[in-house]
Amino acid sequence: MKRRKTKKIMVGKVAVGEFSKISIQSMLKLPSEDIIGNVKQALDLEKEGCDILRVAIPNKNALKLIYAIKKEIKIPLVADIHFDYRLAVESVFAGADKVRINPGNIGGVACVKEIVKACVFKNIPIRVGVNSGSLPKSILKKYSTPNVNALCDSVISSVNILEKLNFDKIIVSVKSSNVMNTIEAYEFLSQKIEYPLHLGVTEAGSETQGVLKSSCAIGSLLTRGIGDTIRVTLTDEPKKEIDVAKELLAVLGMKKNGIEIISCPTCGRTKVDLMDFTKKVKNHFKDSKKNIKLALMGCAVNGPGEASEADLGVAFGENEGIIFKNGKILKKVSYNYIFEELVKVADDFV
Numbered sequence: 001m002k003r004r005k006t007k008k009i010m011v012g013k014v015a016v017g018e019f020s021k022i023s024i025q026s027m028l029k030l031p032s033e034d035i036i037g038n039v040k041q042a043l044d045l046e047k048e049g050c051d052i053l054r055v056a057i058p059n060k061n062a063l064k065l066i067y068a069i070k071k072e073i074k075i076p077l078v079a080d081i082h083f084d085y086r087l088a089v090e091s092v093f094a095g096a097d098k099v100r101i102n103p104g105n106i107g108g109v110a111c112v113k114e115i116v117k118a119c120v121f122k123n124i125p126i127r128v129g130v131n132s133g134s135l136p137k138s139i140l141k142k143y144s145t146p147n148v149n150a151l152c153d154s155v156i157s158s159v160n161i162l163e164k165l166n167f168d169k170i171i172v173s174v175k176s177s178n179v180m181n182t183i184e185a186y187e188f189l190s191q192k193i194e195y196p197l198h199l200g201v202t203e204a205g206s207e208t209q210g211v212l213k214s215s216c217a218i219g220s221l222l223t224r225g226i227g228d229t230i231r232v233t234l235t236d237e238p239k240k241e242i243d244v245a246k247e248l249l250a251v252l253g254m255k256k257n258g259i260e261i262i263s264c265p266t267c268g269r270t271k272v273d274l275m276d277f278t279k280k281v282k283n284h285f286k287d288s289k290k291n292i293k294l295a296l297m298g299c300a301v302n303g304p305g306e307a308s309e310a311d312l313g314v315a316f317g318e319n320e321g322i323i324f325k326n327g328k329i330l331k332k333v334s335y336n337y338i339f340e341e342l343v344k345v346a347d348d349f350v
């Protein structure tokens with residue numbers, strides 16, 4: 001898969017675009033008055049693997065969050081601004097590493113000009129974040145519905161405004177709650193602009209639906225080489241967004257660190273609790289930086305064949321299992337001891 005080359009934009013110390021690593025983003029979700037809670041959530045997300053963190057700045061009081069969070073975290077912090085351009089300007093001077101504005105509600109060119117002046121002074125980028133739910137009235141009047149043309153028109157008009165103000169530190173997102181519209185809009189923009197694309201689906205929902213919507217849209221675009229940074233948007237804890245994003249990049253082969261687990265779905269031939277065993281293994285290796293493909297197979301029918309394709313594998317029988325290493329049988333171990341044995345073999349694996 002050939003990645004589309006975009007302009008490199010620095011968000012704090014994180015490079016977005018050109019062929020930089022696909023960065024993972026999330027957003028703080030506690031009420032903005034809760035400074036202590038938000039700082040803690042920010043630190044947790046940084047630890048979890050969030051590369052770029054966003055915080056909503058709904059009023060002047062919330063600017064305190066930027067000072068408090070910036071003191072504690074090393075990853076870049078993005079101020080999310082709607083309606084009031086002055087909050088964007090003040091966020092820049094409070095230390096935000098990027099501002100996200102929504103062209104649908106930030107005001108006219110004069111307001112954007114003030115934000116640009118501040119960003120030029122502090123040398124930070126702006127994300128033009130267009131959402132299907134908050135398009136400018138003029139665009140909605142032109143297209144009647146927030147379709148793909150409306151979304152892309154809004155992005156391109158906003159980018160043109162920034163460029164006319166001689167500003168080119170731009171990152172773009174064009175999110176719809178409709179998966180197909182999201183894919184089409186990003187595909188179109190990838191042909192038209194050279195700025196890095198922040199991928200995501202807006203209001204994706206919760207649980208399985210949310211995960212699927214984001215995975216289909218983001219995954220489909222990434223496999224076509226489109227996208228530079230991602231946010232999985234879920235009605236859930238932000239930690240879940242990071243976990244899903246990390247797994248998504250891992251299954252696409254775009255994140256190299258970590259153990260890849262291949263486990264069979266189980267069937268009537270399975271004689272052990274493979275679901276529980278897989279959870280235990282996954283949990284044990286969740287922070288591992290080793291690049292190992294680990295197969296966990298429920299029986300001896302397909303098990304050895306599948307396990308032989310992995311670096312390490314287990315094929316279970318009744319109350320016991322065979323551990324494989326690089327396709328060769330290493331040992332037969334009883335079910336009660338196999339977890340510890342497997343961990344030992346994985347820890348020693350070079």
Ligand code: SF4
Nearest residue numbers: 264266267298299302
């Ligand atoms: S590997 Fe064995 S237990 Fe697992 S699904 Fe296939 S046949 Fe069933």
